Amino acid sequence: MQRKDFFKGLALATVSAPIVIKALGGGGEVTAQHEAPGVISGKRYKWKMVTTWPPGFPVVGEGCELFAEKVRVMSGGRMEIEVYGGGELVPALEVFGAVSDGAAEIGHGAGYYWAGRVPAAQFFTSVPFGMNAQGMNAWIINGGGQKLWDELYADYNLVPVPAGNTGVQMGGWFNREINSLADFKGLKMRMPGLGAKVLQAVGGAAVLVAGSELYTSLERGVIDATEWIGPYHDYLMGFHQIADYYYAPGWHEPGSVLEMTFNKEKFDALPADLQEIMKTAAHWSNLWMLSEFEAKNSTYLAKIRQETDVEIRSFTPDTLNGLRKAAATVVAEAGDKDAASRKVYASFKQFQEATARWSSFSERLYYEDLQ
Template sequence: MSKKVTRRQFLKTAGAATAAGAAMTIGAPAIHASQKYLWKMVTTWPPNFPVMGEGAVMLAKWIETMSEGRLKIQVYGAGELVPALEVFNAVSSGTVEMGHGASYYWAGKSQAAQFFAAVPFGLNAQGMNAWLYAGGGQQLWDEVYAAFNLKPFAAGNTGVQMGGWFRKEIKSVADIKGLKMRIPGLGGKVITKLGGSSINVAGGEIYSNLERGVIDATEWVGPYHDYLMGFYKVAKFYYYPGWHEPGTVLESFVNKKAYEALPKDLQEIITTAMYRSNAWMLATFESKNNEYLYKLTHEHKVNLKSFPKDVLDAFKKASVEVISEITSKDPISKKVFDHFTAFSRKVDAWAKISEIPYYTSIM
């Protein structure tokens, strides 16, 4: 399937979506199974963004096919209908029915939201899915988002991210002091705490800022996305692991009233499509990352480096402090993080005799 064509087809049909159509479906009372819905999904991703943007388009397509066209969702890239960081508001207010992003973008709305995306030194993809799908995490997420009239779903996962691209070698924690790094969220706060600066740079400007030395380092995603950005041409050192994002959950959310107004079959279709999207994205990341890691290391001779132990230890200590500062001030953040931590401890005990010795045995 060509995602580009599919997206264009959707955009072409956008003319048929009226504001009245949206108003009709949100909060409508009695619904017949034959009723048609024309929804809009706004995303935080540039149009056709690899994996995330493609996945959002596929999600809409699966829902349309499963519902025989009764629920048709037009997908918009960031800025096509609303700017990336307005996605949450647009769905919360009911201007559009669906959004797609990552919950740490909404820390300004709710500090607790970010724990459903990524926690430094927290759970990896398998752990996040276990927590959300079978450990009580989803119920907490529902609670946090319900305050904004939203119903959230896990709709993807990046897997373990990379630590980022650095122009200079990081030999010890002293090298973080004065470091200007493009790293948002909790990871950025950690860098700041260690004497560096977390610089906010729009996606399209990172490359040139890194090339010109306006920033010394940047994190992005993993080998596939980082390769496409061309960072290997302007930064010599590629660090692992991505301690700040060990398995970032990508999300899609639905306006709660719009969701509740749907008949049961369409609700179940949406819910089930989200699981598929989550599994598809993680599998695609794993498959693409291994392919592009090979390109980076074999074709472009990229210098892979592990963060020194004292640096990782300092990152870990600072992460605990950064999170404590949030949870000590915000009861719902504390509730979410305490639950997350209790679940993580048991998962870690199990990983010690399952995933860890598995990996040791194959290496």
């Protein structure tokens, strides 16, 4: 795929990644359709799913299409879902409101996009130095997070389900070496959300640049650095052609949960089988997207290594320690924003601490000494 094609129709992105590429086709396996469904009859539904992603957006947009197809098959054709990219039916950042109001029945996006309206929502996506995918899933699914999320979103007439995860993201593309925390001083870097506040706290200049203008801004030196997602999406954006250094890890987004939301009133009115079919398919998307991110990022990291002379580096432990200290203040402030944030953050923090102790005897040792 050429960068030019990739950029075709590139949408405005104020918070994070929305970009447009042509639909990449399937990937997820759906049982062959030669068998007729076993359902004889039942009321039929046509629902709309609005997303914050451009149509066919790799991994995430594809996962939404696969979700819709799974639901169609599981429901014996009773539930047909049309998936819309950001801007096709409503602007990307109005997904939350559109599903809340019932303009569409389903939404897919990320909680931190609506942090301005619902500050506690970002704890259900990712915060700097927060939990990774495994931790977020354990907290939400089995550690009490889902109940708090249900309560929070019920006030907006929404039912939330975790339905995708990016895994640990990359730290970004730089045209300056970052050898210590001091090197962030004066650095003009595209960085959204709480990450921007951390960057500012260590002396950097966080800049908001739309996804469609990122390549040109970095190429012309309007910015010194930009974060995006991980090797797969970053490669498609072409940053390796214009940046010298690619730093890891994405301390600002260690495992972003992508959320599916249902209009609560309409969801509650559905028969029980269709409710369960949609929730279960959303959970399927959660694992499929994470696994697809892992598989594709492995492949594309190798491509970047082989095809380019970009230096792929890790931030030094000291640099990360400095960022962590700055993040602690920023995240604690976000967790004290309102009553809902205090409640959610308390649960998040407690789970993160418990799981960190366990993973120091499990996953951490796996990555350090087993693999």
